[in-house]
Amino acid sequence: MAKESWLTSFPDMDRSDIITLRKTLDGAYRDFSREYGDLIESFFDPLLSFLIWFENLLLSSPWWLVLAAIAGFTYAAGRSWKLCLGVVCSMLAIGYFGMWENTMRTLSVITVCTLLSIALGVPIGIAMARSDRVQKIVTPMLDIMQTMPAFVYLIPVVMLLGIGKIPGVIAVVIYAIPPVIRLTNLGIRLVDEEVLEAATAYGASPTQRLLGVQLPLAMPNIMAGINQTIMMALAMVVIASMIGVKGLGQPVLKSITNQYFTLGLLNGLAIVALAIIFDRVSQAYARRTQRHLGGAGHV
Amino acid sequence: MSDLHSEKQLLIQIRGLYKLFGKNSKKVMERVHKGESKDQILVDTAHTLGLRDINIEVNAGEIFVIMGLSGSGKSTLIRHFNRLIDPTEGEILVEGTDITEFSPKELESFRQQKMSMVFQRFGLMPHRTVIDNVAYGLTVQGVNKKERLEKAQEWLNTVGLSGYEQQYPAQLSGGQQQRVGLARALCTDAEILLMDEAFSALDPLIRSEMQDQLIELQSKLQKTIVFITHDLDEALRLGDRIAILKDGELVQQGAPEEILLNPATDYVEAFVKDVNRARALTVETVMKPPEYRITAETIGEALKQMRKSSEEYGYYINDDGYQGIILQETLEEAVETGSNNNISTVVVETVPAIQADSLLEAVIPDTLDTDFPLPVIDDDGQLQGLLSRSSLAEVLGDSSTVTSH
Numbered sequence: 001m002a003k004e005s006w007l008t009s010f011p012d013m014d015r016s017d018i019i020t021l022r023k024t025l026d027g028a029y030r031d032f033s034r035e036y037g038d039l040i041e042s043f044f045d046p047l048l049s050f051l052i053w054f055e056n057l058l059l060s061s062p063w064w065l066v067l068a069a070i071a072g073f074t075y076a077a078g079r080s081w082k083l084c085l086g087v088v089c090s091m092l093a094i095g096y097f098g099m100w101e102n103t104m105r106t107l108s109v110i111t112v113c114t115l116l117s118i119a120l121g122v123p124i125g126i127a128m129a130r131s132d133r134v135q136k137i138v139t140p141m142l143d144i145m146q147t148m149p150a151f152v153y154l155i156p157v158v159m160l161l162g163i164g165k166i167p168g169v170i171a172v173v174i175y176a177i178p179p180v181i182r183l184t185n186l187g188i189r190l191v192d193e194e195v196l197e198a199a200t201a202y203g204a205s206p207t208q209r210l211l212g213v214q215l216p217l218a219m220p221n222i223m224a225g226i227n228q229t230i231m232m233a234l235a236m237v238v239i240a241s242m243i244g245v246k247g248l249g250q251p252v253l254k255s256i257t258n259q260y261f262t263l264g265l266l267n268g269l270a271i272v273a274l275a276i277i278f279d280r281v282s283q284a285y286a287r288r289t290q291r292h293l294g295g296a297g298h299v
Numbered sequence: 300m301s302d303l304h305s306e307k308q309l310l311i312q313i314r315g316l317y318k319l320f321g322k323n324s325k326k327v328m329e330r331v332h333k334g335e336s337k338d339q340i341l342v343d344t345a346h347t348l349g350l351r352d353i354n355i356e357v358n359a360g361e362i363f364v365i366m367g368l369s370g371s372g373k374s375t376l377i378r379h380f381n382r383l384i385d386p387t388e389g390e391i392l393v394e395g396t397d398i399t400e401f402s403p404k405e406l407e408s409f410r411q412q413k414m415s416m417v418f419q420r421f422g423l424m425p426h427r428t429v430i431d432n433v434a435y436g437l438t439v440q441g442v443n444k445k446e447r448l449e450k451a452q453e454w455l456n457t458v459g460l461s462g463y464e465q466q467y468p469a470q471l472s473g474g475q476q477q478r479v480g481l482a483r484a485l486c487t488d489a490e491i492l493l494m495d496e497a498f499s500a501l502d503p504l505i506r507s508e509m510q511d512q513l514i515e516l517q518s519k520l521q522k523t524i525v526f527i528t529h530d531l532d533e534a535l536r537l538g539d540r541i542a543i544l545k546d547g548e549l550v551q552q553g554a555p556e557e558i559l560l561n562p563a564t565d566y567v568e569a570f571v572k573d574v575n576r577a578r579a580l581t582v583e584t585v586m587k588p589p590e591y592r593i594t595a596e597t598i599g600e601a602l603k604q605m606r607k608s609s610e611e612y613g614y615y616i617n618d619d620g621y622q623g624i625i626l627q628e629t630l631e632e633a634v635e636t637g638s639n640n641n642i643s644t645v646v647v648e649t650v651p652a653i654q655a656d657s658l659l660e661a662v663i664p665d666t667l668d669t670d671f672p673l674p675v676i677d678d679d680g681q682l683q684g685l686l687s688r689s690s691l692a693e694v695l696g697d698s699s700t701v702t703s704h
Contacts, residue, residue, distance in 0.1 A: 205407055217426060
């Protein structure tokens with residue numbers, strides 16, 4: 001065989017160099033997580049205690065009380081008896097098939113993840129809408145978050161915080177937050193220029209413009225973003241169960257390893273039911289609050 | 300043009316205003332000052348010259364119309380009045396204060412107190428009810444709810460929209476929406492009203508209704524209005540003074556009749572050509588100076604006066620002003636019979652007198668009915684001039700050969 005040249009085989013990095021690189025980076029990150037892991041964990045303590053409190057609340061309350069609360073919340077959001085009835089029926093079915101507790105756990109994780117995504121995502125979206133530079137920086141990050149396989153960013157999270165609820169929540173939020181950021185940004189940028197000019201012309205301050213005009217007018221888009229975020233968080237539930245998030249994901253994981261088809265199907269359907277409930281309720285709420293957009297010829 | 304506010308008080312003054320759109324406008328301004336053309340600058344530097352050396356003076360209480368076609372820079376210009384757009388160079392003085400020097404806070408309070416604005420596509424907030432839209436300016440100022448809703452209700456009634464308070468803008472027609480826009484602008488009691496093509500998006504019928512309403516409101520409120528339009532008829536109808544903008548430059552400024560009768564450039568002339576002059580000009584601008592006046596007190600003297608003039612008729616005037624027409628024929632008959640020397644017996648009163656500020660359109664039938672030039676009188680009944688059929692025909696007929704008086 002002729003002498004190897006960079007033309008015949010790819011001039012790649014030396015194997016030992018790659019190993020050194022990996023070792024260095026992994027070692028640095030491990031040192032970092034040993035050094036600061038506890039500190040960072042304590043930073044998330046309030047979140048963890050809220051998560052545990054909320055889960056306990058859902059689990060320790062009698063099932064009929066939780067069901068009544070869910071029905072009441074659904075009605076308050078959508079003002080529709082039909083929707084309410086559908087929600088109650090599917091929850092009853094979930095309970096009847098013995099998945100009540102896991103559903104409650106998933107519900108609490110999803111609720112916390114959604115609230116966290118909104119609390120972080122909306123301000124980031126606003127910052128993006130205000131500055132083209134921020135948009136240029138954040139957009140590629142969102143692209144990475146959405147395309148990077150979820151398993152990959154589970155690794156550093158687990159290295160840093162171990163296995164448990166908080167890493168699960170962080171993983172879910174990373175996976176689910178892009179839509180709410182993107183659509184907040186888009187919604188604000190799409191606000192009718194003339195309406196914003198009118199607010200400025202009457203002497204509104206930047207805060208008055210944001211709270212009085214931009215956010216209310218961007219609301220349909222923001223609500224669509226929140227809706228997407230919830231759906232993605234639910235889709236992440238199964239993956240998050242791999243790092244110890246209890247809920248509907250764990251039975252699914254178990255049924256993959258043990259080939260329990262029915263168990264997997266039932267829990268999968270429960271996740272679908274939750275998704276449909278979240279979707280319908282949030283959309284009904286959005287429709288109800290955006291009623292002024294109806295009527296003829298909205299400009 | 301009206302005598303009502305002849306004590307003209309300068310309110311807004313724009314001096315040497317330039318607007319160059321682009322990333323490096325300060326540097327490219329050098330080329331503008333060298334006199335390079337807008338197109339050349341765009342090709343060489345990708346900067347768009349929006350406005351070039353604008354100088355405008357707006358007096359308190361007048362409607363100042365800025366007219367131009369799309370792309371002429373008129374919307375850019377009006378946005379400089381309240382600094383929705385900042386100038387690249389130049390001064391904008393309101394009551395002698397240069398508003399380009401204002402800090403953001405000062406600018407906010409200036410916009411709240413001094414100026415309000417009406418937009419072409421209304422700029423209403425779709426998520427607020429009609430009354431909340433009208434009260435928006437006061438909401439921004441932090442006026443309490445009761446007071447601002449009361450005031451908004453008043454203005455809503457003034458523009459004829461009571462009963463629509465709780466509707467959303469999307470439920471209203473275009474004309475109604477713009478009434479809300481107008482009420483919102485009036486609700487803050489700002490002295491200056493900026494109207495950016497306020498009526499352009501409306502149907503012709505609604506537009507002319509809104510113009511009437513604006514004229515009526517203006518006669519009561521005496522605001523200072525800067526009005527942007529691309530419609531010369533609208534400009535002539537509303538404007539006390541008109542400025543014509545072309546490619547970011549002012550080509551002519553003046554009273555409507557000045558622009559109509561003395562277009563400064565071919566561009567203005569092309570504009571003016573299609574205007575319905577009968578609806579745009581008043582009798583005052585077309586009438587000839589009064590001749591053939593009979594001021595004598597007896598028939599004999601009157602006949603003497605009459606014989607000196609070239610015509611066989613005259614307009615009889617006494618201390619109370621214009622009285623009527625006298626024919627030479629009648630005077631001669633009266634002298635021959637000699638029985639009566641009282642001039643009032645020979646005065647013919649059937650010739651209608653017309654008002655100096657009527658539109659030509661309104662006096663056309665009268666000129667056709669009478670063989671004599673019509674006497675034009677002012678409010679006190681004094682003879683101001685004469686309007687003949689021929690001078691009317693000249694103005695209305697061939698627009699290119701008109702000369703002003």
